[in-house]
Amino acid sequence: MERIDRLNEFLKESPDDSFLQHALALEYIKLGNDKEAGKLFYKILEKEPGYLGSYYHLGKLLERKKDITEALRIYEKGMEIASLKNDRHSYNELFAAYEELKDETE
Numbered sequence: 001m002e003r004i005d006r007l008n009e010f011l012k013e014s015p016d017d018s019f020l021q022h023a024l025a026l027e028y029i030k031l032g033n034d035k036e037a038g039k040l041f042y043k044i045l046e047k048e049p050g051y052l053g054s055y056y057h058l059g060k061l062l063e064r065k066k067d068i069t070e071a072l073r074i075y076e077k078g079m080e081i082a083s084l085k086n087d088r089h090s091y092n093e094l095f096a097a098y099e100e101l102k103d104e105t106e
Contacts, residue, residue, distance in 0.1 A: 003027050018048045026057065034061050045077075052082055052090040059097055068105050072098060 007024040014020060025040035041058035044051050055078025062071035075098035082091035 018044045018051045022054055037061055049081055050085060052078060052087060056093055063101060071101060
């Protein structure tokens with residue numbers, strides 16, 4: 001909880017900091033609090049659609065929740081943004097997650 005408390009303190013000073021929100025979401029995942037993590041990832045992507053790491057982690061969270069349709073949609077959106085930003089590394093990670101999930105569900 002110490003990390004979560006520290007991140008929340010930092011967020012009081014910089015409430016719109018996507019990096020801090022993303023870090024907090026990852027801490028929530030470690031604690032099994034996917035609900036709060038999901039809220040943060042959606043908040044980040046609504047405000048800053050180019051924050052590519054959140055697509056991957058949100059997709060994985062949705063996979064755990066068995067929300068396959070939404071996970072695939074998130075991966076697709078992330079790939080679209082990564083392609084526009086010419087970020088091949090992020091695109092490849094999202095594509096691999098997308099393809100693996102599609103293969104598992106077919």
